[in-house]
Amino acid sequence: MKPAEGSTVIGRSVTIRGELSGKEDLYMDGTLEGTITLSGSRLTVGPNARLMADLNAQDVVVYGFVEGNIRATGRIELRESAVVKGDIAAERLSIEENASIKGQVELSEVTTVLSASRQPDAGLFGASAIAPTLA
Amino acid sequence: MPSFFGGKDRAGAGAVTNERVSRHSSGWGQLLERLRSEDSLRVLDIGPTSSTNINFVTALGHSIYLANLAEDAARREWVVAQEDGSSRFDVERFLAAHLNFSGRGFDVVLLWDTADYLPEELLGPVLERMHEVMEPGGQMLAMFHSPASASALGAPNPGFSRYHLTDTNKVDVQRAGDYPLLNTYSNRQIEKLLASFSGFHFFLGKDNVREVVVTR
Numbered sequence: 001m002k003p004a005e006g007s008t009v010i011g012r013s014v015t016i017r018g019e020l021s022g023k024e025d026l027y028m029d030g031t032l033e034g035t036i037t038l039s040g041s042r043l044t045v046g047p048n049a050r051l052m053a054d055l056n057a058q059d060v061v062v063y064g065f066v067e068g069n070i071r072a073t074g075r076i077e078l079r080e081s082a083v084v085k086g087d088i089a090a091e092r093l094s095i096e097e098n099a100s101i102k103g104q105v106e107l108s109e110v111t112t113v114l115s116a117s118r119q120p121d122a123g124l125f126g127a128s129a130i131a132p133t134l135a
Numbered sequence: 136m137p138s139f140f141g142g143k144d145r146a147g148a149g150a151v152t153n154e155r156v157s158r159h160s161s162g163w164g165q166l167l168e169r170l171r172s173e174d175s176l177r178v179l180d181i182g183p184t185s186s187t188n189i190n191f192v193t194a195l196g197h198s199i200y201l202a203n204l205a206e207d208a209a210r211r212e213w214v215v216a217q218e219d220g221s222s223r224f225d226v227e228r229f230l231a232a233h234l235n236f237s238g239r240g241f242d243v244v245l246l247w248d249t250a251d252y253l254p255e256e257l258l259g260p261v262l263e264r265m266h267e268v269m270e271p272g273g274q275m276l277a278m279f280h281s282p283a284s285a286s287a288l289g290a291p292n293p294g295f296s297r298y299h300l301t302d303t304n305k306v307d308v309q310r311a312g313d314y315p316l317l318n319t320y321s322n323r324q325i326e327k328l329l330a331s332f333s334g335f336h337f338f339l340g341k342d343n344v345r346e347v348v349v350t351r
Binding site: 093094095097099100101102103104105106107 | 153183184186189193198199200201202203233239
């Protein structure tokens with residue numbers, strides 16, 4: 001998959017230990033131990049990423065492996081290759097079939113569920129879902 | 136008519152599909168009443184991740200915790216070689232790694248049929264840990280295959296499955312992996328395994344799968 005245009009990209013060969021923070025979108029495909037905090041921005045965890053970290057951002061999209069807690073003020077999307085070992089807290093959550101979570105899920109707001117379009121178990125809270133109070 | 140694990144359609148061809156098969160579940164029906172009548176319960180769902188279950192439980196105002204013990208237990212890392220050439224399952228290390236819920240207490244546990252996919256030496260300690268992490272009055276739903284249910288589907292492996300909740304006394308069952316069915320237990324064995332619980336409710340399905348709802 002390609003990172004969104006305009007995102008800061010950290011490639012698969014990069015290893016970071018410590019705290020990563022910022023105010024712009026980040027595509028993280030490397031290895032990180034620590035925390036990632038992005039204020040009002042989107043974090044994409046690439047398919048090659050291995051993060052032993054707590055993640056905080058507005059929106060978080062996961063294709064890779066995360067061991068740590070994920071907190072989003074907006075939406076979390078777990079794509080089918082995602083493996084998350086940790087707690088998840090968000091307003092909205094989208095999970096594709098075969099994505100795996102081990103941990104607690106807390107959604108801060110009730111969402112309206114529409115039928116999944118791609119797969120039987122996909123996208124129930126996600127792109128096709130409408131959260132009436134968010135508009 | 137499709138059976139519990141879609142066996143009628145698949146037994147002959149040996150094919151594995153992702154289709155969902157609806158199955159009556161009296162045990163789920165019993166827990167559903169509680170989830171509807173009480174607020175802010177904590178639910179532990181043990182099995183392959185189902186976004187349907189996350190949606191269903193959180194929409195009722197409860198929180199949900201997910202774990203897939205059968206998958207975790209199938210890893211070779213837990214099997215320790217002994218000096219005499221035999222091997223054992225490292226139960227203590229497994230419990231510490233996968234059944235440490237950081238002090239959370241659960242009101243409802245959905246064990247589904249995971250028990251039959253765990254090594255026998257691990258099952259007792261897992262059920263004891265379940266008892267420890269449940270709140271007083273908490274309820275657990277467990278399902279157990281029987282030799283009859285297995286043979287009806289072409290023994291020995293009925294197929295590891297993901298269970299999707301519905302708002303009726305039915306669950307949707309979807310094949311989710313190739314983990315082998317490791318054991319089947321008699322009713323007496325099930326009672327002994329769950330001896331620390333009270334309030335047993337046994338239900339026998341048309342497919343000879345036994346459901347048990349126990350209370351802590």
